Amino acid sequence: MNGPLWMKKLACPFCGAEFETPRVRQGALRVKDKWTDFGSLHEGICPYHYAITVCPRCLVSARNEEFEKINAAYEPKLMEFSRRARAQPPKTDLGLPWGGEFSAEQAVRRHELAVACHRLRVHSEPGELAGLWLHIVWIWRLAGKPEAEARAMEQALAAYQVFFEKGDKLPDKLGEPGVVYLMGELSRRLGRLREAREYFSKVLSMRNLTQFPNIEALVREQMLVVKDQIEAAPKG
Ligand SMILES: [Zn+2]
Numbered sequence: 001m002n003g004p005l006w007m008k009k010l011a012c013p014f015c016g017a018e019f020e021t022p023r024v025r026q027g028a029l030r031v032k033d034k035w036t037d038f039g040s041l042h043e044g045i046c047p048y049h050y051a052i053t054v055c056p057r058c059l060v061s062a063r064n065e066e067f068e069k070i071n072a073a074y075e076p077k078l079m080e081f082s083r084r085a086r087a088q089p090p091k092t093d094l095g096l097p098w099g100g101e102f103s104a105e106q107a108v109r110r111h112e113l114a115v116a117c118h119r120l121r122v123h124s125e126p127g128e129l130a131g132l133w134l135h136i137v138w139i140w141r142l143a144g145k146p147e148a149e150a151r152a153m154e155q156a157l158a159a160y161q162v163f164f165e166k167g168d169k170l171p172d173k174l175g176e177p178g179v180v181y182l183m184g185e186l187s188r189r190l191g192r193l194r195e196a197r198e199y200f201s202k203v204l205s206m207r208n209l210t211q212f213p214n215i216e217a218l219v220r221e222q223m224l225v226v227k228d229q230i231e232a233a234p235k236g
Pocket of ligand 1: 014016017058059
């Protein structure tokens with residue numbers, strides 16, 4: 001297959017089905033614009049649409065890298081999910097079998113299925129859930145669906161709040177400042193301007209902020225943006 005996609009052969013660790021699933025060639029990605037919540041607009045293919053692997057037979061789903069790491073022997077609830085799904089008529093709204101590019105709606109359903117499966121894991125990681133919701137935010141933004149985007153942002157924000165409170169391993173690239181910045185930026189995008197300002201000032205007071213120069217630049221910029229927005233907002 002030519003073009004930006006290639007087909008990866010996999011065997012489902014839960015039902016044993018062998019199947020092919022589309023992956024994006026990294027070299028095919030061209031970033032056109034970067035958003036302040038870490039998502040990007042790409043030229044041509046959207047990589048977020050292809051971030052999830054769904055077993056076409058039993059519907060167990062996860063982020064691509066996660067899917068290949070799951071040890072079925074340690075996941076009794078997911079095994080039960082797999083058994084039940086196999087007993088039901090096949091679903092047709094997930095872009096299965098593969099017949100071309102995934103639509104935004106199909107990509108979101110695949111992500112929602114991955115969220116549902118992740119909640120059944122023995123060790124559900126808030127950071128993983130937050131990342132899945134953030135993908136859904138970006139997919140709806142690209143599809144021009146602001147209301148669906150806002151609903152997903154609520155979920156992402158809530159997941160990041162849990163992640164920050166409970167998360168023992170914050171992503172290296174973001175660190176504590178990056179995660180709190182993201183909570184601020186999602187709050188700002190949801191119109192919660194004062195909450196956003198609080199998150200941003202929390203980030204600005206963090207001692208290790210200088211270790212994350214990208215985050216430092218972003219938070220300074222977005223602090224000015226949110227202050228302007230608060231200034232411009234009608235006084236209640
Ligand atoms: Zn399966």
